[in-house]
Amino acid sequence: MMNLRDTETTDNAKYRLIGRSVLSYRFIAPHSETLYIGDIKKIVDKTKGATFFAKITDLSHDSNFADPKWDTRAYTGQFYGLGEDVFITVDAVPLGFVDSKGKFHKARTIPSKFSTVEDPAAEDFRFLTGQMGEIEVGLMRSGQDVIKDVAVRIPAKVLPQHMGIFATTGMGKSNFMKTFCASCMKVQKFGLLIVDPHGEYVSGGKSSTGDPTKGLVHYTNGKDGLAIFTIRSEADRKKYAMNRLWLEYDDFRISDLSILHDLSAPQYDIVEAFSRASGSEIIRFFEDVDPEIFPIKDAAAFGIKEGSPAWLIRNSMGGPVRVIKRQIENLTKGNAAFFRQKGSAIPEIIKNLHENRVVLIDIPDMGERSELFVLSVITRMIMDRHRSEARGFGIDEKQEASHQVLITIEEAQRVLASGGSSTQIFRECAMEGRKFGVGLCVITQQPKNVDAKVLAQINTFVVMGLGDRGDREIIMGSAKQDLSKMEIEIQTLDRGEAIISTIGIPFPVSTRIHRYEDYIATLNAESKKNIREGLKSNFS
Amino acid sequence: MTDEYSGAVKEAAGRIRATIPANLVEKFQKASGIKISDFISCTPAPSGEVCAVDGSNVMLLESGSLALAVVRAAQTTFVDMERSRRSVTPMTFVIIGPGEENQDFPVLYADCFGHPPGKPLKNEDITRAAGILRDTVEYWVTETMAKALGTGALLLRDGPLRVSHESHNPVLTRIALTCKERGIGLAGISKRSAATWGGGHPLLPAVFGFAQVHAIKAPWWFRVDPAILDHAAFPQWQHGEMYVSCLHPRSKRPLKIELLAGTRNANEIMDRLAGCSADGRIPGYPYPLLDAHRTVVLTEEIVEQVRGDLLGRLAEAGIDRQTYEILFGDYHDEFARY
Numbered sequence: 001m002m003n004l005r006d007t008e009t010t011d012n013a014k015y016r017l018i019g020r021s022v023l024s025y026r027f028i029a030p031h032s033e034t035l036y037i038g039d040i041k042k043i044v045d046k047t048k049g050a051t052f053f054a055k056i057t058d059l060s061h062d063s064n065f066a067d068p069k070w071d072t073r074a075y076t077g078q079f080y081g082l083g084e085d086v087f088i089t090v091d092a093v094p095l096g097f098v099d100s101k102g103k104f105h106k107a108r109t110i111p112s113k114f115s116t117v118e119d120p121a122a123e124d125f126r127f128l129t130g131q132m133g134e135i136e137v138g139l140m141r142s143g144q145d146v147i148k149d150v151a152v153r154i155p156a157k158v159l160p161q162h163m164g165i166f167a168t169t170g171m172g173k174s175n176f177m178k179t180f181c182a183s184c185m186k187v188q189k190f191g192l193l194i195v196d197p198h199g200e201y202v203s204g205g206k207s208s209t210g211d212p213t214k215g216l217v218h219y220t221n222g223k224d225g226l227a228i229f230t231i232r233s234e235a236d237r238k239k240y241a242m243n244r245l246w247l248e249y250d251d252f253r254i255s256d257l258s259i260l261h262d263l264s265a266p267q268y269d270i271v272e273a274f275s276r277a278s279g280s281e282i283i284r285f286f287e288d289v290d291p292e293i294f295p296i297k298d299a300a301a302f303g304i305k306e307g308s309p310a311w312l313i314r315n316s317m318g319g320p321v322r323v324i325k326r327q328i329e330n331l332t333k334g335n336a337a338f339f340r341q342k343g344s345a346i347p348e349i350i351k352n353l354h355e356n357r358v359v360l361i362d363i364p365d366m367g368e369r370s371e372l373f374v375l376s377v378i379t380r381m382i383m384d385r386h387r388s389e390a391r392g393f394g395i396d397e398k399q400e401a402s403h404q405v406l407i408t409i410e411e412a413q414r415v416l417a418s419g420g421s422s423t424q425i426f427r428e429c430a431m432e433g434r435k436f437g438v439g440l441c442v443i444t445q446q447p448k449n450v451d452a453k454v455l456a457q458i459n460t461f462v463v464m465g466l467g468d469r470g471d472r473e474i475i476m477g478s479a480k481q482d483l484s485k486m487e488i489e490i491q492t493l494d495r496g497e498a499i500i501s502t503i504g505i506p507f508p509v510s511t512r513i514h515r516y517e518d519y520i521a522t523l524n525a526e527s528k529k530n531i532r533e534g535l536k537s538n539f540s
Numbered sequence: 541m542t543d544e545y546s547g548a549v550k551e552a553a554g555r556i557r558a559t560i561p562a563n564l565v566e567k568f569q570k571a572s573g574i575k576i577s578d579f580i581s582c583t584p585a586p587s588g589e590v591c592a593v594d595g596s597n598v599m600l601l602e603s604g605s606l607a608l609a610v611v612r613a614a615q616t617t618f619v620d621m622e623r624s625r626r627s628v629t630p631m632t633f634v635i636i637g638p639g640e641e642n643q644d645f646p647v648l649y650a651d652c653f654g655h656p657p658g659k660p661l662k663n664e665d666i667t668r669a670a671g672i673l674r675d676t677v678e679y680w681v682t683e684t685m686a687k688a689l690g691t692g693a694l695l696l697r698d699g700p701l702r703v704s705h706e707s708h709n710p711v712l713t714r715i716a717l718t719c720k721e722r723g724i725g726l727a728g729i730s731k732r733s734a735a736t737w738g739g740g741h742p743l744l745p746a747v748f749g750f751a752q753v754h755a756i757k758a759p760w761w762f763r764v765d766p767a768i769l770d771h772a773a774f775p776q777w778q779h780g781e782m783y784v785s786c787l788h789p790r791s792k793r794p795l796k797i798e799l800l801a802g803t804r805n806a807n808e809i810m811d812r813l814a815g816c817s818a819d820g821r822i823p824g825y826p827y828p829l830l831d832a833h834r835t836v837v838l839t840e841e842i843v844e845q846v847r848g849d850l851l852g853r854l855a856e857a858g859i860d861r862q863t864y865e866i867l868f869g870d871y872h873d874e875f876a877r878y
């Protein structure tokens with residue numbers, strides 16, 4: 001008997017893998033489906049017993065019609081039967097796969113043809129939990145949604161290998177940093193230094209969109225992980241248990257001038273001549289010196305002893321000496337709020353960093369030069385300390401720094417641009433800091449203006465939306481994981497969203513950064529450590 | 541270009557031109573008495589339930605003594621613009637020849653309708669025989685759907701409401717009866733027509749030309765008076781009345797539509813047909829029929845696969861490549877390589 005078989009009760013041509021290569025997946029979805037760039041899909045390969053993960057990188061309209069112009073023929077807007085033959089072609093980039101034993105691997109194999117494409121659930125990412133680190137910054141994002149229960153945590157151990165935060169204004173950079181700080185305060189795995197010339201980290205202020213924000217002091221449960229050094233009034237300091245910030249003259253090195261000013265060659269010669277002199281000696285000398293005596297033809301006639309500061313620069317012309325004198329005067333006067341002859345808070349700052357606290361240097365209304373001055377002085381002293389600690393290791397001892405410190409540099413292109421030798425200390429930090437447990441947290445809106453050699457040293461990338469194509473290309477070329485297929489996603493990142501690529505997590509993770517205020521509210525609601533914990537409760 | 545060749549081309553074109561003279565519309569108007577008021581304007585209406593049936597046949601192998609064809613038919617049903625069901629018959633292999641009468645026709649016919657055909661099928665014209673074998677499954681699908689569709693549905697057939705083989709006449713009669721009883725509108729829609737008037741002038745260009753000359757805005761339909769046509773072969777096998785219709789303002793050509801004799805709601809059927817003929821890809825052609833065609837068509841890829849499967853089975857059955865080449869090999873394939 002003849003029979004009539006129904007076909008396509010369910011259209012199995014959709015949501016099955018039709019990609020052709022290891023690095024590029026493809027499937028089709030109904031034309032009416034709502035999909036987003038960045039959506040993560042799970043590809044279930046029943047033949048191999050593996051689950052592959054892929055991230056959508058591109059969406060395009062497609063059809064089965066032989067006529068390539070079917071949709072531009074202008075006769076009518078009405079089309080029947082679009083269901084099967086008109087569809088969305090989805091391109092995705094593989095993230096890796098979990099084998100039948102639950103072990104994650106990089107995508108070195110290809111899923112079987114026609115493996116089904118599904119939406120992953122939170123438990124599908126259980127394998128990630130073990131690979132995530134400690135510093136929680138947000139939740140994993142899939143397209144427009146977040147995958148609840150999959151927190152994105154940056155591994156603390158990779159942070160001395162430098163971290164870069166790349167975002168244009170208004171993309172949520174400050175919120176990210178405060179959230180990052182809160183997590184650092186919570187877990188206390190390394191010391192984090194932040195110099196804040198705007199006074200917004202302490203108690204908040206207004207975001208770039210004008211919304212009121214909270215500060216680090218509002219994370220009350222984590223206050224043990226925070227040390228603030230400030231120039232604010234005593235009343236303010238008492239209110240939030242802040243320390244007074246002081247730098248002393250001996251903390252200063254004349255090379256710090258080169259970070260603050262563009263020095264000419266003769267001025268640089270003077271800086272070179274005083275490279276071994278102490279800060280107080282230099283400041284005292286330039287306070288007293290009369291630039292008009294330079295150059296000194298006959299040192300003895302002026303009563304200048306060999307080896308004295310004036311003797312060191314005896315051949316300099318009066319002009320450069322006058323400029324350096326003025327610069328040092330400006331430095332001492334302009335930073336008088338925290339720069340004095342004797343008494344420095346830097347040992348205390350380094351101690352707090354070594355106790356794995358977030359150290360906030362709060363210098364509101366002090367300007368860019370003061371910020372760079374403080375930053376360069378502290379950075380240099382941290383590097384010196386860590387270098388000398390490393391030198392102290394015996395030949396057979398493990399050459400691993402005992403202290404880990406991450407130094408934040410905002411608008412890093414100011415001090416890490418290509419070609420500048422004046423910012424030597426930051427370069428040294430970028431190039432060899434990780435040997436001594438010193439990492440840089442490089443924050444910039446213009447990665448293309450940061451030295452490519454510095455970017456190459458960065459192992460953790462936090463990309464938060466870059467409108468400039470040149471900036472995106474630099475980032476994609478520098479990241480340790482392949483971000484090239486995620487360009488559209490980077491371009492379309494919304495405020496508060498980021499792609500985090502780090503060597504600790506197996507693939508670049510799209511992240512919805514926690515809103516700081518919500519995050520600390522959650523952290524503050526967690527039960528505090530019992531103050532009696534660890535204390536003996538009896539007399540035995 | 542030689543004079544001889546040029547003359548032959550000119551003559552061929554001239555003979556075609558003679559059937560479609562410059563004053564075709566004028567002549568047609570005079571011969572048929574056609575008036576503007578004979579054209580009825582359509583108002584595209586929701587098409588409701590529409591089922592389209594189509595068939596397909598392909599010659600797989602041909603030798604001097606026999607041919608192997610594959611046939612199948614399909615239906616696709618839409619409710620307004622949504623497809624509700626689509627089904628297809630299995631691919632059926634039929635052998636045409638050797639011998640005068642086709643051996644597979646009675647088997648296939650009985651398989652479809654439960655009894656042998658009234659008249660045997662001759663093998664002499666292989667192409668025609670394959671077409672009639674395909675019609676057999678196509679009529680079976682049409683009859684099946686006539687019984688299955690809801691009252692008020694439209695049942696569209698790709699082709700006329702006229703059988704090409706006597707054995708199909710009772711089948712089409714039954715289909716017509718079922719449709720009438722169940723209130724189903726049956727329409728046979730043809731992309732081409734052999735109908736002529738005035739001693740060989742084609743009907744469709746004449747009607748379409750008249751509409752254009754008189755600026756009659758599509759969609760429209762026109763009922764053809766059989767008296768104006770030249771002749772009708774086997775009028776006893778004809779179950780429909782002929783209409784010419786243009787179902788969309790952007791349609792490039794008219795369709796010949798046949799409705800069952802005595803159909804009173806031609807207007808409503810045409811409105812519904814216009815309602816499902818606005819598909820942007822082929823405006824003026826009822827989309828369910830396009831969908832049925834796409835469902836049933838035996839594409840080159842399908843035929844290649846079937847041919848490959850068949851070759852495998854022939855090899856298993858002990859027919860070696862050389863015997864196969866002798867039987868079914870085509871020197872044209874060899875020629876095509878050079």
